Amino acid sequence: MAKEVILLDFWPSMYGMRTRIALREKGVDFEYRDENLREKSPLLLQMNPVHKKIPVLIHNGKPVCESAIQVQYIDEVWPHKNPILPSDPYQRAQARFWVDFIDKKLCLGDQMYEAQRKVYATKGEEQETGKKEFIEILKTLESELGDKPYFGGDDFGYVDIGLIGFYTWFPGYEKFGNFSIEAECPKLIAWAKRCMQRESVAKSLPDPEKVVEFMAMLRKKFGVE
């Protein structure tokens, strides 16, 4: 019998990582299915007919799409362990604002702004512009973090889950972009290392070396090498 919760995902996806982390924060047992995005499974096409994208969270046979929405859903369905969103409406709105900021500024989607693709998959002036934009986005996030241990304060939560998946891509950005993110954003890197100490995060993020290989493949595909 299939498990109650199935996650259709793709291992380097920072969006999929959000949902993996949220499920693990709640201690929800789930079946992970890695999709081949060049030949999407009939289940993926059936469960996300509108966007045809991973991640898709299937709970009792019913799909929930879009990672930020999945994380909120998980928090609402399993509210008792490790709350993800703050309980105060104003703090909730602020947390949603920052996850929306990450989605708008760092989204990998084909129709949106993607400073970080320029960082690792272009050359020359375009790459320099991309690096500048990317660092500016990270500095905005670092400034929001301030001296707090996590974005929401003392507890790991929604914005941390929204952002931490990008950290596995940092070594690749640094290698192919020939720059140091830690030199620019030391507090953000300290925050990421703090997050990595959580089992839910460590278990959900792939080995950065594997991501570097994946990015090298994408560079070839984009014709950079």
Place this chain on the structure above:
Amino acid sequence: MAKEVILLDFWPSMYGMRTRIALREKGVDFEYRDENLREKSPLLLQMNPVHKKIPVLIHNGKPVCESAIQVQYIDEVWPHKNPILPSDPYQRAQARFWVDFIDKKLCLGDQMYEAQRKVYATKGEEQETGKKEFIEILKTLESELGDKPYFGGDDFGYVDIGLIGFYTWFPGYEKFGNFSIEAECPKLIAWAKRCMQRESVAKSLPDPEKVVEFMAMLRKKFGVE
């Protein structure tokens, strides 16, 4: 003394309309301030330093940005009258999915996909492509609506608020795009007329004739005329 709730907005904004409607659904008294987007007020820049965009909802001196987040905030702060989001977590996730779909597909932002701008502010082949894409998006929404009176079922709610503001732009799309939306999507137009019977909606949407004039100005700005 300033009111407890202030809305920084711009009258033709379908995003601002969402927040106006939500506040009126809840019976919240608010001060409306129309911004000059070519010369943004110091208050707007102070309250939304990240995006510098309207609408901004200011509640007791503190800002909430992004219309979809504002509507959820309003629903959480004033929960007792006219619930906006469904109470069931799965239905909430579905409602969030469709508002996110509207944001991704119909957003007017400069960095995103904007089929509808092509409809009224381009010519020839680009305009024809835009019309085809725009109608496809509306048909997807119409299919989700199905035979229900509102997107969430029997009650006016989150997705209705998310979409209805676009309706004031329809006469302009039709005039400048030289096509009929009603002929393509009769159920969606019937839904829009149903929404317009609500006082919260009727009070929050501008006269479509004024929007047509505004769009004519934009066409000049975009160099179409």
